[in-house]
Amino acid sequence: MAAIARTLRPLARAAATSSSRLPQSRNVISRSKQATRCMTTTPTRRYADANETEEIDLEGLQPTPIFHLTEIEQAMKDSVEKFANETILPKVRDMDEAEQMDPSIVEQCFEQGLMGIEIPEKYGGAGMNFTAAIVGIEELARIDPSVSVMVDVHNTLCNIAIMKYGTEESKKKWLPKLATDTVASFCLSEPGSGSDAFAMKTRAEKTADGYRINGSKMWISNAMEANFFIVFANLYPEKGYKGITAFIVDKDTPGFQIAKKERKLGIRASSTCVLNFDDVDVPRGNLLGEEGQGYKYAIGLLNEGRIGIAAQMTGLAIGAWENAARYAWNDRKQFGTLIGEFQGMQHQLAQAWTEIVAARCLVYNAARKKEAGEEFVKDAAMAKLYASQVAGRVSGQAVEWMGGMGFVREGLAEKYFRDSKIGVIYEGTSNIQLQTIARLLQREYTA
Numbered sequence: 001m002a003a004i005a006r007t008l009r010p011l012a013r014a015a016a017t018s019s020s021r022l023p024q025s026r027n028v029i030s031r032s033k034q035a036t037r038c039m040t041t042t043p044t045r046r047y048a049d050a051n052e053t054e055e056i057d058l059e060g061l062q063p064t065p066i067f068h069l070t071e072i073e074q075a076m077k078d079s080v081e082k083f084a085n086e087t088i089l090p091k092v093r094d095m096d097e098a099e100q101m102d103p104s105i106v107e108q109c110f111e112q113g114l115m116g117i118e119i120p121e122k123y124g125g126a127g128m129n130f131t132a133a134i135v136g137i138e139e140l141a142r143i144d145p146s147v148s149v150m151v152d153v154h155n156t157l158c159n160i161a162i163m164k165y166g167t168e169e170s171k172k173k174w175l176p177k178l179a180t181d182t183v184a185s186f187c188l189s190e191p192g193s194g195s196d197a198f199a200m201k202t203r204a205e206k207t208a209d210g211y212r213i214n215g216s217k218m219w220i221s222n223a224m225e226a227n228f229f230i231v232f233a234n235l236y237p238e239k240g241y242k243g244i245t246a247f248i249v250d251k252d253t254p255g256f257q258i259a260k261k262e263r264k265l266g267i268r269a270s271s272t273c274v275l276n277f278d279d280v281d282v283p284r285g286n287l288l289g290e291e292g293q294g295y296k297y298a299i300g301l302l303n304e305g306r307i308g309i310a311a312q313m314t315g316l317a318i319g320a321w322e323n324a325a326r327y328a329w330n331d332r333k334q335f336g337t338l339i340g341e342f343q344g345m346q347h348q349l350a351q352a353w354t355e356i357v358a359a360r361c362l363v364y365n366a367a368r369k370k371e372a373g374e375e376f377v378k379d380a381a382m383a384k385l386y387a388s389q390v391a392g393r394v395s396g397q398a399v400e401w402m403g404g405m406g407f408v409r410e411g412l413a414e415k416y417f418r419d420s421k422i423g424v425i426y427e428g429t430s431n432i433q434l435q436t437i438a439r440l441l442q443r444e445y446t447a
């Protein structure tokens with residue numbers, strides 16, 4: 001099994017048999033008891049995940065710093081940092097120029113256990129918690145935001161969809177594949193429906209053996225690498241968005257076609273495609289969850305997924321900042337001194353780092369609140385909004401701090417800058433995040 005999983009499983013087992021504060025898996029109440037080190041003021045809560053109802057008294061817990069990681073999360077951070085530096089970094093520039101993910105990187109992400117982070121061990125995954133996934137996504141983005149988003153979409157949208165809404169049969173069928181060799185895509189957006197996602201035109205109809213899907217999807221990440229597609233289609237258009245239903249579609253299904261691969265400004269190694277569905281017949285077992293519940297699933301999954309994108313953006317900002325700071329403090333001299341010695345530069349570096357840490361606080365707080373079963377939707381939106389703003393600002397400044405060397409394609413500064421732009425667009429644009437935050441605040445403050 002995968003390297004990370006190999007490294008971490010003994011720890012997970014130890015946690016399961018001892019009273020130590022190590023977590024073992026995302027659905028275990030003992031983990032959530034110790035994983036509540038968040039900046040929350042909610043005293044007592046009921047665990048919101050399916051099948052978990054135990055009362056947790058948060059007041060009895062010792063508060064710890066927001067960035068405190070459990071032993072497993074720290075091991076995830078260390079091993080992903082090593083993998084990203086040793087294996088991904090040498091390929092980053094070439095993958096960006098080729099606008100293609102190197103297949104060996106995909107393979108090694110599986111090998112490292114990064115494609116089944118939260119999938120329970122009994123289905124072949126690493127059995128870790130949500131924050132471990134966030135840590136991994138952030139560390140990957142520090143080196144390559146494209147690899148990071150591949151891992152993010154696969155774990156935080158697709159794996160979770162099956163874990164939350166799949167039947168036991170579909171979990172047994174799909175989760176072992178998703179953990180070991182099958183990349184997944186999440187297909188919601190369409191040419192005519194982006195921010196207004198539920199205005200989708202893709203339709204499903206019932207057949208004797210299952211369902212038939214017709215329509216098209218746009219902007220689908222991972223599509224070139226994926227064999228497994230979670231597709232949202234309206235089964236009962238007369239019911240409006242309440243007809244939206246989620247299906248699992250295999251790449252080899254007749255009528256399924258990748259119509260176009262987009263050429264992009266940033267995250268160019270991550271594939272983004274238009275998909276066509278022309279009388280795509282799927283068996284009844286490929287219905288995900290219940291008919292007509294797709295809109296609820298999409299909202300729920302995207303609320304969680306946004307924390308992943310926020311982590312991608314903080315990782316990107318850290319990578320851009322480090323790249324430039326090393327240059328300023330070690331390499332580049334002007335006026336006979338290292339440019340990082342100038343107070344004007346130091347103040348900018350300090351300001352940017354402070355903003356990065358503030359963004360990370362929002363990300364980790366949202367992740368911990370989600371894990372603790374608390375209300376986290378506003379926190380996730382704030383984390384995604386702010387982290388993507390910081391990533392754009394810091395990666396832009398980092399280009400300036402490196403002067404001409406930041407502008408050329410020899411280094412990675414310009415790439416971080418290009419890659420940062422997607423953060424304010426996907427999984428809900430900044431305006432949509434602001435709308436969510438405002439709506440929830442208004443609800444709180446309306447008498």
Ligand SMILES: Cc1cc2nc3c(=O)[nH]c(=O)nc-3n(C[C@H](O)[C@H](O)[C@H](O)COP(=O)(O)OP(=O)(O)OC[C@H]3O[C@@H](n4cnc5c(N)ncnc54)[C@H](O)[C@@H]3O)c2cc1C
Pocket residue numbers: 153185186187188189193194195196218219220221222264272422425426427428429430431432435
């Ligand atoms: C690289 C990439 C990868 C993607 N990956 C996926 C994927 O894997 N799966 C998937 O399903 N989708 C994916 N998407 C789609 C992505 O989620 C959408 O692009 C995003 O939701 C925005 O939709 P849109 O592009 O249609 O923009 P629009 O919705 O047309 O928005 C355009 C502008 O109008 C603003 N706007 C829209 N509505 C409002 C409003 N009510 N109030 C204020 N302002 C508003 C927006 O903020 C934005 O500035 C991806 C997109 C990209 C570019």
